[in-house]
Amino acid sequence: MTTTRRAAITGWPVAQSRSPLIHGYWLRKHGIDGDYGRVPVAPEDAETFYRDLAAAGLTGCNVTVPHKEIAASLCDWLDPAATAMGAANTLWLDGGRLCGANTDGLGFLGNLDEGAPGWDADPGPAVVLGAGGAARAIVWALLSRGFTPVHVVNRTEDKARAIADHFGTDVVPHGWDKLGTVLGQARVLVNTTSLGMTGKPELDIDLSGLPATALVTDAVYVPLETGLLRAARARGNRTVDGLGMLLHQAVNGFERWFGVRPTVDEDLRALILADLDRSA
Structure with a gap:
């Protein structure tokens, strides 16, 4: 039996995030048994939430405002970019350790x-x-x-x-x-x-x-x-x-969570542009 790997965009708020569209596109394209959703995390709950991602059923997550700094402070390991910025936007679990990266740059x-x-x-x-x-x-x-x-x-x-x-x-x-x-x-x-x-x-x-x-x-x-x-x-x-920048920053997180390095292609760009048009 396979276990669906789950990731999400986390922060406060997350309702308008287009990250689920991006990762959902790649999951479908590569035929991966995975899920990427939205998990709102209130500021008062942030420390508890990120300390135990597994309790939320997540393999990893993206972090948006206002939690990037606190997420970085809770990590057992940070990549050089997250270390330099004191902020993490991508988290994953590795043998129980909370690891963080900053992929914005x-x-x-x-x-x-x-x-x-x-x-x-x-x-x-x-x-x-x-x-x-x-x-x-x-x-x-x-x-x-x-x-x-x-x-x-x-x-x-x-x-x-x-x-x-x-x-x-x-x-x-x-x-x-x-x-x-x-x-x-x-x-x-x-x-x-x-x-x-x-x-x-x-x-x-x-x-x-x-x-x-x-x-x-x-x-x-x-x-x-x-x-x-x-x-x-x-x-x-x-x-x-x-x-x-929005599309490319998502690549490394997807690879960490789902084991495939995706590419930013014209179909993905068109998908996001169509969503932008609907929201205009």
Whole structure:
């Protein structure tokens, strides 16, 4: 008798997560006896829940806000990315040990590798807008590919400074008023803020100083082409939308839980795009 392997997206809330669509697609494609669902975990229950995943009947899980930090703190083993960020978004059980990884940065890299092959052939300065959890993962990813310095620009400079303090001298913090002075040498420009997302104000920045050779990408994927990407494309910059980051960050977790390394293909992308259209 086979036992169905179960994984889930966990956090508070999780109702809008598209992770079940992604993993469900791969389970069907590979004919795997598995299940991937949603498990809401209230903040007051988080420590107890993650300490004993097996009690919930789970092989492993994804972790979303606001539990990534507490999940990492409870792990018996963390991969280098989760260790560097102090946050885990992917958990699994190994011989009773709780193991954790952070695949957000890998998702960012996988998206750019697919959407702009060779983007990292000549690394140099990069500019990251925002200083939240996504920014931290993307700073880690850029540093891993040799991009320095990484300029973190945020409306609250203290938050940018906290990221710089965490990663060291290759990361330079700035307030929003300094954006114009750091764009001129950027090889990569990344927006990690919610500005430009459907229902949020537009990200209103002047790209005139940005080199024409710079790659521009956005962690926002609703809408698929944000105002930033549209403006960058109009002036001739290469652009990559944010949807691929969501898809690629899921690959490693699926492999851990279900034993098959899946691929991000056009059918999966089309499935998520159709869901985005229905939700619009």
